[in-house]
Amino acid sequence: MIELSSDIGSADKHKQFSSGFRESSSSSRKAVTDRTSGQIPVICAENLVKTFGIFHKVNSVNGISFQINSGEIVGLLGGNGAGKSTTFDMLSGLTRPTGGKISLFDSQTQAWIPITNVPLYRRALHGICYLPQKPSVFAGLTTRQNLLGIMEIMSSRDLKKSMEAYDPSLQTREDFCDSLLTLFDLYKRRDEKVSKLSGGEKRRLEIARSFIRKPRLILMDEPFAAVDIPGIDICGQMFRKVRDMGVSILIVDHRVDEILKLCDRAIYLENGIIHAEGKPWEIVRVPAVQRNLLLALTESLLKMFPEPEEKMNEKIQNENFHGENESRFFQTRPTSTSTTVRVEEI
Template identity: 40%
Template structure:
């Protein structure tokens, strides 16, 4: 079982401490949420793990191998996939070519292997029927499926999802939750940060709540929901799952 671990992360901007001694971990086949109020530091934590922001202090490791110095593309080669909040499909490429563009970066694969992997991903994420559709023509739910399929083209051990439920309708949210569970069942570790607290907690085995740059609570959805401090600073007393 692989473990992606962030240990004692800290980050300051212009002498303002945004993240203070944050530690968390994601294991293979586990869905983990990283949640908190706006300005709490959760996005900075997430970006430090992805490699978009350099930590001032702390370490990021995969199975105790230190990947902290590596840029984002270096971490991708070590097994960290990333799905940004913003649309990341190539608008003027077909679904097929969007996925193939990623597969072609895997120089160790032969052409026949790339083609086989492409067909596997198109079938796995139920997007074969739109394989020739252009990126600009996709619905929000279709786009998310294509983006996740592209991320899986690199066969990551972990995938980090930034606001996966943003900009999609309720039916698509349900669809994306099903896909995330599918990733977990494949043995992939999933880290989610999203403002959609209810749907995120619904699918997480474990969650961390960040407030004031600190982890103030961690545990199962039920444990998070029952935490009085979390209610006071984040969920409120009227929140229901």
């Protein structure tokens, strides 16, 4: 088990983690890339286990491993009791794992930093931002004051660094604030009390606020709860914008269709293990996902996420070569030759 102090010590030794804003676009950076996707890793979970209870033990999470890369949106899916919230809490630092390891990648030193037992507030200093289900913005302040308030309590050195990473032409904190309000489509509502904002606007304000501290990974717990359909669309556009700036997002939500529309990759949990992992078009073809999550949505999602042309061609070739039996086999095992999907126990 890694000691809290040694975790922090090693993180501090390496000083500042690189900015999430520019990391993915920096061609000069000597990048260690993920073997499978060619992307820069951000966080890695290895063999995570969480057991609750002493006499009557509940294995909430049973040894899961995954990695999230820079600038990708990953959806964490699963039915009730699958272990989503527990996984999420371990990543954010709200819950200590019973076993396994969580590490953050420092792209400046190209080293993995263990953060397994680092609490939430210290993870935040290293760019892991946790957005709880209920937006935690200050209701009595205006939209603008919510952002300026955070800037005021930051040291001028940290704020300057953040502004430079975001946009080197920014001069004042007011400029930074206005620029974030514009990015998140809140400028028109800048002097409105937050209590008067809609659920979606509050969510956007919360993300804008997280941007002040250069996030690398935003963990979003049910971001679409209490957000209407047009609001979900606007939030989705924002998330993509954020992703395109090199920030990674991990989303847990019960709106499976909305998550699949948004994410680059999804991880499907069942009984505390990763049952399937892959791109949305692959995930919607996993029978357990169809059975347990999609139900009536299956047909429309299969149409929405057709198999890519090269997969179709591959499938036709397989059919010609191996005959009918092989093609039936392929339909139930989307792993086939894919590099990203992993399906177990179907």
